[in-house]
Amino acid sequence: MPADARKRARHRLSIARGHLESIVKMLEKEDVYCVDVLRQIKAVQGALSGASDVVLRGHLEAHVATAAERGDTVEIVEELMEALRYRS
Amino acid sequence: MPADARKRARHRLSIARGHLESIVKMLEKEDVYCVDVLRQIKAVQGALSGASDVVLRGHLEAHVATAAERGDTVEIVEELMEALRYRS
Amino acid sequence: MPADARKRARHRLSIARGHLESIVKMLEKEDVYCVDVLRQIKAVQGALSGASDVVLRGHLEAHVATAAERGDTVEIVEELMEALRYRS
Amino acid sequence: MPADARKRARHRLSIARGHLESIVKMLEKEDVYCVDVLRQIKAVQGALSGASDVVLRGHLEAHVATAAERGDTVEIVEELMEALRYRS
Numbered sequence: 001m002p003a004d005a006r007k008r009a010r011h012r013l014s015i016a017r018g019h020l021e022s023i024v025k026m027l028e029k030e031d032v033y034c035v036d037v038l039r040q041i042k043a044v045q046g047a048l049s050g051a052s053d054v055v056l057r058g059h060l061e062a063h064v065a066t067a068a069e070r071g072d073t074v075e076i077v078e079e080l081m082e083a084l085r086y087r088s
Numbered sequence: 089m090p091a092d093a094r095k096r097a098r099h100r101l102s103i104a105r106g107h108l109e110s111i112v113k114m115l116e117k118e119d120v121y122c123v124d125v126l127r128q129i130k131a132v133q134g135a136l137s138g139a140s141d142v143v144l145r146g147h148l149e150a151h152v153a154t155a156a157e158r159g160d161t162v163e164i165v166e167e168l169m170e171a172l173r174y175r176s
Numbered sequence: 177m178p179a180d181a182r183k184r185a186r187h188r189l190s191i192a193r194g195h196l197e198s199i200v201k202m203l204e205k206e207d208v209y210c211v212d213v214l215r216q217i218k219a220v221q222g223a224l225s226g227a228s229d230v231v232l233r234g235h236l237e238a239h240v241a242t243a244a245e246r247g248d249t250v251e252i253v254e255e256l257m258e259a260l261r262y263r264s
Numbered sequence: 265m266p267a268d269a270r271k272r273a274r275h276r277l278s279i280a281r282g283h284l285e286s287i288v289k290m291l292e293k294e295d296v297y298c299v300d301v302l303r304q305i306k307a308v309q310g311a312l313s314g315a316s317d318v319v320l321r322g323h324l325e326a327h328v329a330t331a332a333e334r335g336d337t338v339e340i341v342e343e344l345m346e347a348l349r350y351r352s
Contacts, residue, residue: 010115034147059122065331153243210323235298
């Protein structure tokens, strides 16, 4: 993975982990309200999608765009299509 | 939030947090492969969707199903529709 | 289904059908560009999500919010959770 | 777009259009049940995702994998990332 993408993805995922930590704490309180938790989980899912986009862009640029030069287009595309299935 | 839903959602999110922790660690290695990271992020997103479903079911049963009895159907439904928008 | 939701959902889905028709036509042309088609399909998916939200809101207000009064909360919630799974 | 992908995408979208037609008809009946409509819309969304995958695969193989040879990697990847955003 390109170094820049690796660094940025790690940064985003570290923030998402902290956010997830706070939701786990929220759920320790008996009076926590369901919809507040739904919103917070959705925010973490959005952060994960953002990190996923960083990784995907790095992969497209570094590995997919160079596939024809290497001669492994079919394998690289098959691998990516499988990873993108049910992408949220 | 119903106690059972709270407990199960917390359990699922704790597991997702540990999984996210492992992805952050993966990204410390220079030779990490993009598609492996994409797959792992997707797995965490699936776990978050599962936790979200637990919370949603608890909310539907405890708060939405009783709205007509309380007389706040429009507010409760509006609040839930907003939270469900862009649900991954 | 509440009459208003039925009417609005039908209107939205009729528009989506026309849009889908135009994409099928686009694909008759040999020089059609992939990304243009991807964008158009995504626009139809957005329209379907919009129609789905209209139906969901009507269902929450008319059937889910009144479940406790009828005494069929568990069945109604189970049915809805199943329909919402993999909601795009 | 590769001829094969174009043909298969058109076939899938024609089926989805027919399915959408049937949902519009369903909604003409006063006693149509919300959850049945939700399920049918979701099925059409699944069909659209399938067609979208066919187009995406064709694009990755024909245009993205050859980008480095042409020298337009950044533009092609940016274009695709934009089209994939909010991909359901």
